[in-house]
Amino acid sequence: MAQTKIPANVVGPQIRRLRNKLGLTQEQLAGRCQIKGLDISRATLSQIEARLRCVRDKELFLLASVLGVKTDDLYSKR
Numbered sequence: 001m002a003q004t005k006i007p008a009n010v011v012g013p014q015i016r017r018l019r020n021k022l023g024l025t026q027e028q029l030a031g032r033c034q035i036k037g038l039d040i041s042r043a044t045l046s047q048i049e050a051r052l053r054c055v056r057d058k059e060l061f062l063l064a065s066v067l068g069v070k071t072d073d074l075y076s077k078r
Helices: 012-021 026-035 042-049 057-067
Strands: none
Touching (some): 012 057
């Protein structure tokens, strides 16, 4: 039986949606995060949005701050 891959995070799609809503590229969002003290690259952000990489607590709080939302807003509301 084929094994399904478990996503590494649940916030990636919301981060992508909010980034797009703000009209930011991954590079621009990564740059804003770097200004706030989070050393994150565009490639790492891409992996987070694709749910291939876990998001640390510190990263979650900072991403929410940069995106102008509460951390709760990064969780899917299905």
